[in-house]
Amino acid sequence: MSEQATLSQTALGGARYDAGIATIVEAPLQGMITLRGDLASAKVKNAATGVAGVDMPGQRQVNCVEQSGIAWMSPDELLVLCPYADVAANMAKMQKTLGKGHALAVNVSDARAMFHLGGTHARDVMAKLAPVDLRRDQFTPGMIRRTRMAQVAAAFWVDGDDRFSIICFRSQAQYVFDLLKIAAQPGSEVGHI
Amino acid sequence: MLILTCPMCGVTAEETEFHGGGEAHLKRFGPGSSEDEFEGYLFMRENPKGVHFERWRHANGCGKWFHAARCTTTLEVFGTYAAQTYEPPAEIKAVISDKRPGWRWREHS
Ligand SMILES: [Zn+2]
Numbered sequence: 001m002s003e004q005a006t007l008s009q010t011a012l013g014g015a016r017y018d019a020g021i022a023t024i025v026e027a028p029l030q031g032m033i034t035l036r037g038d039l040a041s042a043k044v045k046n047a048a049t050g051v052a053g054v055d056m057p058g059q060r061q062v063n064c065v066e067q068s069g070i071a072w073m074s075p076d077e078l079l080v081l082c083p084y085a086d087v088a089a090n091m092a093k094m095q096k097t098l099g100k101g102h103a104l105a106v107n108v109s110d111a112r113a114m115f116h117l118g119g120t121h122a123r124d125v126m127a128k129l130a131p132v133d134l135r136r137d138q139f140t141p142g143m144i145r146r147t148r149m150a151q152v153a154a155a156f157w158v159d160g161d162d163r164f165s166i167i168c169f170r171s172q173a174q175y176v177f178d179l180l181k182i183a184a185q186p187g188s189e190v191g192h193i
Numbered sequence: 194m195l196i197l198t199c200p201m202c203g204v205t206a207e208e209t210e211f212h213g214g215g216e217a218h219l220k221r222f223g224p225g226s227s228e229d230e231f232e233g234y235l236f237m238r239e240n241p242k243g244v245h246f247e248r249w250r251h252a253n254g255c256g257k258w259f260h261a262a263r264c265t266t267t268l269e270v271f272g273t274y275a276a277q278t279y280e281p282p283a284e285i286k287a288v289i290s291d292k293r294p295g296w297r298w299r300e301h302s
Contacts, residue, residue, distance in 0.1 A: 074255035
């Protein structure tokens with residue numbers, strides 16, 4: 001495996017905003033590996049679960065414990081999450097598991113940015129930006145949703161405390177942070193969720 | 194508002210999560226075809242008031258292409274189905290016949 005240059009900083013240097021109705025924090029560097037292939041194949045499943053240490057998620061589901069997890073992204077795509085420092089070793093392990101099977105694993109860690117959105121009104125803030133039903137009985141922990149946030153693509157999931165994890169393209173990190181800030185500005189509670 | 198269900202990932206969302214891909218079930222005419230066939234393939238499109246078949250892509254979601262059968266006047270969606278088919282499936286046609294008896298679209302009815 002060839003040496004890969006890695007970034008030592010997140011897109012926005014750990015930006016945060018807590019002057020509004022929700023708290024927005026840019027996450028530290030997060031390892032992310034896109035894995036494409038036949039999701040029914042044992043090799044593909046083992047390649048993902050072997051490095052993430054969680055069960056294979058079902059359709060539109062995510063299993064994530066701290067910095068490690070697996071997200072179902074499409075009928076032939078998973079996003080494998082792991083600590084940033086472990087990506088190279090995990091890539092090698094995955095390639096070994098995949099063998100000569102028809103599949104593709106790519107390190108996309110430095111092509112993405114990640115945010116956490118929390119607080120009492122976090123669902124309100126997300127609902128302003130994405131065309132998704134975010135009521136507590138509709139968008140539940142364990143689901144992942146790929147959609148758009150205003151004008152850019154994003155994926156997010158939520159935990160039991162209404163804390164969202166949001167992934168977007170690194171080049172759009174500033175845009176997404178600004179969107180979240182505007183949607184979370186003081187006094188902008190909608191309160192329908 | 195047009196609400197579509199992506200048959201590839203199962204998400205139901207309004208149209209801004211998707212991107213329209215034009216008319217469905219076009220038959221390609223390339224080198225060796227007549228000028229009329231080639232013109233029809235490139236330029237001639239249906240513009241119905243009522244039942245229509247289109248290609249859509251779940252652009253801000255799973256990224257997959259699929260087909261949708263819908264009504265252009267009411268935005269009612271009769272069904273969505275896989276991209277890997279040359280013509281509307283029988284079950285989609287049955288739903289349309291139920292709701293729009295006597296419908297016709299190109300050579301389908
Ligand atoms: Zn989809």
